[in-house]
Amino acid sequence: MGDIIGFVVAWIVVAVLGEWGVSVLKQHSLYYYTITTQGLDGENAFGFIITLLVPVFAFIVVMLLYNMIRFGSLKLQAQRSPKQFYNNKVFVSVWIVISILLNLLFFVHPTASAIEQMFNSEEARYNRHDLIVNVTARQWQWLFSYPQYGITQAQDANGNSVLYLPNDRTIKFVLRSYDPFHTYDPNAGVVHSFWVPAFGMKQDIIPGETRYLYIHTNKITSYSVNPMVRVQCAEVCGPGHPFMEAPVSVVSNADFQAWVAQQKKLQS
Numbered sequence: 001m002g003d004i005i006g007f008v009v010a011w012i013v014v015a016v017l018g019e020w021g022v023s024v025l026k027q028h029s030l031y032y033y034t035i036t037t038q039g040l041d042g043e044n045a046f047g048f049i050i051t052l053l054v055p056v057f058a059f060i061v062v063m064l065l066y067n068m069i070r071f072g073s074l075k076l077q078a079q080r081s082p083k084q085f086y087n088n089k090v091f092v093s094v095w096i097v098i099s100i101l102l103n104l105l106f107f108v109h110p111t112a113s114a115i116e117q118m119f120n121s122e123e124a125r126y127n128r129h130d131l132i133v134n135v136t137a138r139q140w141q142w143l144f145s146y147p148q149y150g151i152t153q154a155q156d157a158n159g160n161s162v163l164y165l166p167n168d169r170t171i172k173f174v175l176r177s178y179d180p181f182h183t184y185d186p187n188a189g190v191v192h193s194f195w196v197p198a199f200g201m202k203q204d205i206i207p208g209e210t211r212y213l214y215i216h217t218n219k220i221t222s223y224s225v226n227p228m229v230r231v232q233c234a235e236v237c238g239p240g241h242p243f244m245e246a247p248v249s250v251v252s253n254a255d256f257q258a259w260v261a262q263q264k265k266l267q268s
Helices: 002-027 037-071 089-126 253-267
Strands: 131-138 141-145 163-166 170-177 192-196 201-205 211-216 230-233 245-251
Touching: 002 037, 037 089, 037 201, 037 211, 131 163, 131 192, 141 245, 163 253, 170 192, 170 201, 201 211, 245 253
Parallel strands: 131 170, 163 245
Antiparallel strands: 131 141, 170 211, 192 201, 192 230, 230 245
């Protein structure tokens, strides 16, 4: 009984410390930096899972360490304990039941609930006011166009690709992978992955396929403020893969309209 009490006390202490550490991480953002509602949803889901799993992880670690310290032997010849237990039906049954319940819970939330949220966000395609951004991935460059504004290739004064987005707006990204600067098959290309770390989500881009990604911006920021605000290829696509990135800026609606006007002048 003394060993059980000692183990339970150690488990509770470690679990409480672990939950305290998780709460501190939550205050400083588990995803480090997010600028979309989808990123916040993902962060909340991760926080929910890790909060419930801390006691389970603490139980396993404390049990291993407690057994190593309490029942370990420094003698070359270990002595056989007079009491041997090969099975504990109560413990095994409780462990299996808890594992099944946790897996069922995580299947319902956040997995199934997150899928519902994703479906709801994709209903934005019926909203004519959403901003459409065509994204073309090629080795090793990102190209962005805004068909609603007649911008065929968004770029800065030096001719580098840039992605500008208005704040508090739903964005529909249309993702394709091919190389428009060559005359061979337009569907030819390699797999890329459209990833803005601050979005909290990414989408693979497959040659010959058109894929979509919906996000809703919720913070004015830019690459100069935080390096997480950039488009980065997350799929190894050749020797130029590490440098396949483009800065992102999320600005107010007025600043976005001014940027659009500037880009239209560059298009002519």
